[in-house]
Amino acid sequence: MTLAPQPTDASPYQSYVYAYPHKTAYGPLPDRPALTALWAGEPKDALSLYLHVPFCEVRCGFCNLFTRIGAPDGLTTAYLDALERQATTVRAALGDSAGVRFATAAFGGGTPTFLTAAELTRLCDIAEHRMGADLRAVPLSVEASPATATADRLAVLADRGATRLSLGVQSFVDTEARAAVRPQRRADVEAALARIRDAAIPVLNIDLIYGIDGQTDTTWLHSLDAALAWHPEELYLYPLYVRPLTGLDRRRPGPDPAWDQQRLRLYRLGRDHLLAHGYVQHSMRMFRRADAPPQGPDDYACQTDGMIGLGCGARSYTAGLHYSFDYAVGMHEIRAIIDDYVARPAAGFAHAEYGRRMTPDEARRRHLLQSLLQAEGLAVADYRARFGTDPAEDFGAELHRFADRGWLEPDGTRRLRLTAEGLAHSDAIGPQLFSPAVRAAMAAYESK
Numbered sequence: 140m141t142l143a144p145q146p147t148d149a150s151p152y153q154s155y156v157y158a159y160p161h162k163t164a165y166g167p168l169p170d171r172p173a174l175t176a177l178w179a180g181e182p183k184d185a186l187s188l189y190l191h192v193p194f195c196e197v198r199c200g201f202c203n204l205f206t207r208i209g210a211p212d213g214l215t216t217a218y219l220d221a222l223e224r225q226a227t228t229v230r231a232a233l234g235d236s237a238g239v240r241f242a243t244a245a246f247g248g249g250t251p252t253f254l255t256a257a258e259l260t261r262l263c264d265i266a267e268h269r270m271g272a273d274l275r276a277v278p279l280s281v282e283a284s285p286a287t288a289t290a291d292r293l294a295v296l297a298d299r300g301a302t303r304l305s306l307g308v309q310s311f312v313d314t315e316a317r318a319a320v321r322p323q324r325r326a327d328v329e330a331a332l333a334r335i336r337d338a339a340i341p342v343l344n345i346d347l348i349y350g351i352d353g354q355t356d357t358t359w360l361h362s363l364d365a366a367l368a369w370h371p372e373e374l375y376l377y378p379l380y381v382r383p384l385t386g387l388d389r390r391r392p393g394p395d396p397a398w399d400q401q402r403l404r405l406y407r408l409g410r411d412h413l414l415a416h417g418y419v420q421h422s423m424r425m426f427r428r429a430d431a432p433p434q435g436p437d438d439y440a441c442q443t444d445g446m447i448g449l450g451c452g453a454r455s456y457t458a459g460l461h462y463s464f465d466y467a468v469g470m471h472e473i474r475a476i477i478d479d480y481v482a483r484p485a486a487g488f489a490h491a492e493y494g495r496r497m498t499p500d501e502a503r504r505r506h507l508l509q510s511l512l513q514a515e516g517l518a519v520a521d522y523r524a525r526f527g528t529d530p531a532e533d534f535g536a537e538l539h540r541f542a543d544r545g546w547l548e549p550d551g552t553r554r555l556r557l558t559a560e561g562l563a564h565s566d567a568i569g570p571q572l573f574s575p576a577v578r579a580a581m582a583a584y585e586s587k
């Protein structure tokens with residue numbers, strides 16, 4: 140087994156822990172468990188449904204998501220055909236329809252709006268007719284890019300029940316967008332935002348990035364104000380990361396304390412600006428307008444057990460197993476995985492082939508991680524009710540370390556909650572809660 144170093148809190152920017160364990164800790168499942176067996180004993184009355192569309196118009200320089208640029212003729216149709224076959228197989232594996240209900244749905248990517256309006260209609264049909272999700276009755280979140288957020292696509296999504304449209308803007312300054320290898324013009328972004336507001340989808344989320352080359356306090360505030368002019372119900376502020384095999388990979392080798400300081404300063408500036416404009420902080424990245432309509436699960440809650448992911452980059456979660464297809468960041472490997480996916484017959488989707496078993500220890504870590512990294516923190520009574528122990532018994536050393544750094548609020552007997560500085564260091568805290576086995580698996584993962 141490869142021994143991975145215990146992460147330290149030397150840099151505030153170690154990794155974004157939006158799901159635990161990370162996909163790079165997954166591995167081949169030699170027993171290829173049948174989905175019927177995996178789902179037989181699971182509660183299925185409040186499942187989450189996630190449909191993954193692995194196509195984008197351009198590859199942003201910071202992106203390590205599972206997506207390919209463009210699609211040769213016929214590939215999106217072939218992909219939707221495969222998605223339909225997978226949906227049919229998975230739905231059959233869930234069993235008796237009476238007890239199966241989806242409580243949330245999301246289309247992610249990639250860029251789901253890379254699909255045409257007609258293809259989006261088909262995507263919704265797959266979710267509704269094949270999976271049995273009632274899209275108009277549950278929160279439905281969709282990701283989009285400015286160029287693909289066209290009126291006809293938005294009309295389909297609004298009509299089918301989309302409640303949240305998330306637009307990846309990253310920066311309203313054209314030179315910064317270019318520096319992040321996401322070339323787009325401010326005028327096009329503004330036009331897309333106008334179309335989204337015209338479509339009257341209840342929640343608009345805007346993603347912005349800080350830490351871009353050349354970005355200053357002034358330009359960052361300029362982007363924030365440009366976003367605020369649209370009164371978005373949600374804003375996500377992401378620190379820029381440079382990850383292996385992405386377009387920015389070659390630009391910043393090794394640790395960069397000055398860049399860390401720039402990101403921390405811009406984070407605090409952005410946080411304070413949004414708080415002063417009536418937003419509430421829900422996590423290091425997520426801010427919601429205080430008067431926005433409630434939106435069901437947010438970024439951590441959608442990672443709870445009972446997730447059905449369809450598409451070749453999607454994960455699925457049962458209580459005992461997290462699984463997906465193979466994962467890659469490099470374009471050549473991604474194409475091969477998509478080609479394999481679209482070539483599969485319906486029976487090719489009946490087993491889990493790649494994933495990670497969840498032990499009781501990993502379930503505790505996951506619960507702690509995904510609660511502690513939220514502003515509201517972890518309710519100790521909930522943890523005790525679920526696991527029969529207190530977090531202080533299970534993770535005493537880690538919690539002491541965080542408290543010593545001033546990252547934990549002092550009285551944690553009822554609720555463990557990060558301080559403002561703790562939230563700012565979420566990306567250093569998360570990796571310190573990974574198990575040795577998960578760290579070792581991630582270290583052994585070969586980037587491809």
Ligand code: SF4
Pocket residue numbers: 194195196197198199202203204206248249250284307
């Ligand atoms: S950041 Fe979004 S739009 Fe850009 S390449 Fe990644 S998935 Fe596509």
